[in-house]
Amino acid sequence: xxxxxxxxxxxxxxxxxYTEQAKINKDNSLSTVFLLLAKDExxxxxxxxxxxxxxxxxxxxxxxxxxxxxxx
Numbered sequence: 001x002x003x004x005x006x007x008x009x010x011x012x013x014x015x016x017x018y019t020e021q022a023k024i025n026k027d028n029s030l031s032t033v034f035l036l037l038a039k040d041e042x043x044x045x046x047x048x049x050x051x052x053x054x055x056x057x058x059x060x061x062x063x064x065x066x067x068x069x070x071x072x
Contacts, residue, residue, distance in 0.1 A: 008048045015041035034069040
């Protein structure tokens with residue numbers, strides 16, 4: 001496994017972890033924050049997959065921090 005494959009695996013594991021934490025915290029505002037973090041991890045994995053496949057990718061400014069602040 002090369003470094004990019006390892007990084008993709010880590011991002012997908014992070015997505016899974018945050019999704020699980022969102023379920024555990026479904027009754028409070030942390031659920032929304034964890035879902036935002038899971039979404040970001042998925043985006044990171046897609047960026048890395050594009051790099052592996054030598055595809056271009058459109059990097060956008062993340063709004064996760066401001067969205068998370070709005071939830072709390």
